[in-house]
Amino acid sequence: MTATEVQSGSAPGVKHDDHMDNHDVKLTPFTILRYTLSVVLLAFSIAIVVALIFTGNTRVARDANPWVALIVTMVAIIWLSMIEGEQASLVGLPPVDPDLYKETHLITYKVAALAFRGDNLDRYLMGRQFMVLLVVFVIGQCTAPLDPTVDVLGLPAGVKFVFLDIGLATIVFTCVLGQLTTQVNASHCMIDFANNYFALFTLYVAMIIEFVGIMHSAYLIKDILAALSGKPVQSNEPPRTGFTFAFYWGRVIMSLAILGFCVTVVLYALLNGYTSVSVKYPSISPPLAVVLLFFFMSVVGTLEAMQIAFFVCAKIPASQRGDSVFAKKTCAILFGGNGEHLPGFMIGRQLTVVCSFFLVGSFTSLTIVPGEGENIFGVSDSAQAFLNYGFQGAVMTTILASITWQYAASAFPLAFMNSPVTFILLWVALALEFTGICAGAWVLARIQKKIMGFQYDEVYVGTPEERISNNHPDKEFADDVGHLTGGGFMGHAVGSHDAMDGPITSKDAIDA
Numbered sequence: 001m002t003a004t005e006v007q008s009g010s011a012p013g014v015k016h017d018d019h020m021d022n023h024d025v026k027l028t029p030f031t032i033l034r035y036t037l038s039v040v041l042l043a044f045s046i047a048i049v050v051a052l053i054f055t056g057n058t059r060v061a062r063d064a065n066p067w068v069a070l071i072v073t074m075v076a077i078i079w080l081s082m083i084e085g086e087q088a089s090l091v092g093l094p095p096v097d098p099d100l101y102k103e104t105h106l107i108t109y110k111v112a113a114l115a116f117r118g119d120n121l122d123r124y125l126m127g128r129q130f131m132v133l134l135v136v137f138v139i140g141q142c143t144a145p146l147d148p149t150v151d152v153l154g155l156p157a158g159v160k161f162v163f164l165d166i167g168l169a170t171i172v173f174t175c176v177l178g179q180l181t182t183q184v185n186a187s188h189c190m191i192d193f194a195n196n197y198f199a200l201f202t203l204y205v206a207m208i209i210e211f212v213g214i215m216h217s218a219y220l221i222k223d224i225l226a227a228l229s230g231k232p233v234q235s236n237e238p239p240r241t242g243f244t245f246a247f248y249w250g251r252v253i254m255s256l257a258i259l260g261f262c263v264t265v266v267l268y269a270l271l272n273g274y275t276s277v278s279v280k281y282p283s284i285s286p287p288l289a290v291v292l293l294f295f296f297m298s299v300v301g302t303l304e305a306m307q308i309a310f311f312v313c314a315k316i317p318a319s320q321r322g323d324s325v326f327a328k329k330t331c332a333i334l335f336g337g338n339g340e341h342l343p344g345f346m347i348g349r350q351l352t353v354v355c356s357f358f359l360v361g362s363f364t365s366l367t368i369v370p371g372e373g374e375n376i377f378g379v380s381d382s383a384q385a386f387l388n389y390g391f392q393g394a395v396m397t398t399i400l401a402s403i404t405w406q407y408a409a410s411a412f413p414l415a416f417m418n419s420p421v422t423f424i425l426l427w428v429a430l431a432l433e434f435t436g437i438c439a440g441a442w443v444l445a446r447i448q449k450k451i452m453g454f455q456y457d458e459v460y461v462g463t464p465e466e467r468i469s470n471n472h473p474d475k476e477f478a479d480d481v482g483h484l485t486g487g488g489f490m491g492h493a494v495g496s497h498d499a500m501d502g503p504i505t506s507k508d509a510i511d512a
Contacts, residue, residue: 031439038440042176045169048152049073049143052164057150059276059365059389060142069142076142077178080135082202083128085182089190089199090115090124095474100461101191108195111203118237120207126215127206129402133394136174136354140361141389143170148280165280167358172437175354180347180441181448189454191461213251214395217259218403220252229411259399262392265376266293266364274376276390277362293363297397300356301405302421303349303429308409309416310334310342322417330423333430341430347438348429357397364393 052058053073054066061069093108094116102109115121145152148165155163163169186193193199209215226233240248269275270293271286278289313321313331321331334342366388368374370381379387409416416422448454461467464474 034436034439035443038176038436038438039443041437042172042440045163045172048155048163049169049173051153052145053143055150055152057145057147057152058142059144059146062146073139073142076135076139077174079202080132080139080174080178081182082198083131083135083206084179085186085193086199086202087125087128088183088186089194090121090203092187092190093194094121096461097467097472097475100467100472104460105191105195107197107200108191111194111200114200114207115203119235123210124203124206126218126403127209127211130209130215130394130398131202131206133357133398133402134391135178136357137361137365137390137394139170139174139178140167140358141365143167144276144358144362146276146280167355170358171351171355175350175438176441176444179350179354180438181444184441184445185449185452185454188456189449191457192452192454213255214258215255215399215403216248216251217255218399218407219248220256221399221404222407225407225411231411255399258395262396263400265366265387265392266396268376269366269368270363274366274368274374275363276365276367279367280362289363293360296356296359296363297401299425300353300360300397300401302416302419302425303353303356304402305405305409305416306422306425307346307349308406309413309422310345312410312413313417322414324418326420326423327414327417330417330426333426344433345426345429348431348433351432351438352425352429360397360401361390361393364396365390 050070053061053069056062056066058069060072089108090111093112098109098112115124144167145160145164148160152160152164182193222233266275267290270278270289273286275289277284277292278286284292321327334345366376366384368376368384368388370384370388375381375384376387458466461472462470467473
C-alpha cells in the first residue's frame, strides 16, 4: 500500500509523502570518507574471521566443523540484528494509536497488541537482554581463536593480536551487521521493521525466556532498590495473588539458585585455571583473572547504567541534573550544542559493551575435557560439555552486569551523573565513535532500507503534530522519572526526534 493510500480510513487526513526523506543523512566529503574506510574495515574483518574459522582454531569449528561455525555465526548475526532492531521499534510505538497502522501493517499490529498488553513490554525487555548476551556469547565461541599462534592469511603477529586476540574484527562485524544497521533503520522505520513474522517470533522467544524465570532474581533486586530509593515500581497489572504470587516467587528462588550456581562455577574455574583466558594467556594468574572479570563486568554495568541515567536526565530541567563538577561537565558535553554527543555516546557505548561481552565470555567459558575425571563438581560429561561453552557467563552477566545496573540507574540516576567514572567512560565512548569504526552501518542501513522498502514512520502516521491535528494524539508517555523501569529506555515520539538525533528536553518540546 502506498503512502497516499494510507490516508483512508482511520489514518490522519494528511498527505505524508513529503516526509519520505526526513531522516536521510546528508553526504559530505568527510562523511563519504568515513563511510568508505568503515566499509573497508568491515570487509577485512569479515574476511579474517572467516579465514580463522576455516583454520579450525575456534571452539565450534574444532568441536563440530568450520562450516557449522560459519553458519551458526551467520544465523546468530541475523537474529541479533532483529533483536536489536525490534527493541527500537517496540520502545517507540506505545504512544501511537495502533488503529493508524492496523490496516496497512497487520503483523506490526499483532506484535504491538501482544507487547503492549499489561507489563509485557518489560517482560520482553528482560528476555531480550538475555537473548543479546547469549547470542553474543555464541558468536564469540564461533569466532574467538583458541591458539593465538596459529597462522591466519599470513598476517603479522601484531595484526592478529589486534583483530583476533583482542577481537576487533568480531567486534566490528557484530556491531555493524548485528546491531547498528538495524537500529538505525528501526529507530525511524518502527512500523515497517516490525511488520514480519520474524519479529513476532523473536517477541515470543523473549517472552518465553522471561516466563521460564531464569532472570527473575533481577526482579528481587529491583524490589530491593525500590525499598532503598523510596520510589514505586511501575506496573500496569494488579498485584499478584494466590497461584500467580506463588509462581512468581518460586521462579525468583529458582533464578537465585541458578545465578548462585553460575557464579560458583565461574569463580571455581577461574581460580583453578580452567577457563579459556587461562589457556590463551597463562601469564594471567587466577586471582588476577577474577579481578579482571569483575572489572569488565563493572565496565558493562556502568555503561548500561549511563544509558539509563542520561535519558532520565534528558527529561528533567538542567538545574536538577546533579551539582558535582563531574555531573556538570558530563551534562555540558551531552546536552550542549545541537546534542550530537548523545547519539555519539550511544554508538561508542555499543562498541565498548560488545568488546566487554566478548572479553567476559573468554573468562567464563571452560576448557575442561569431558570424560577425563576433571568435570567441575562431578557433573556428567554432557553437562560439562555444555558448561564449556560459557552459557553460565551469559546468565551471570545479564543479571549482575546489565539488568541490575539498569535498575540502579533508574533508581539513582544522579549518583551515576556525579561519578567521575561516568565522565571518563563518556569520553572513551565518544573517542571510539569519532574514529568512525562503525560508520559503515549507515551505508548498510541505507541499502537495507532500499531493499526492504522501509518508509519512515511519519509517511504512514504523520508527525506528532499532524496526529494531534487529525484527532489521533499520542498517548501520554510513561513517566519513568522517579520510578524503577530498567530494561532499556523509552523511545522517541514516532515521526520525530530520538536518541540518535539529540537530547529529549520534554515530551512536549519535540521538533517536527
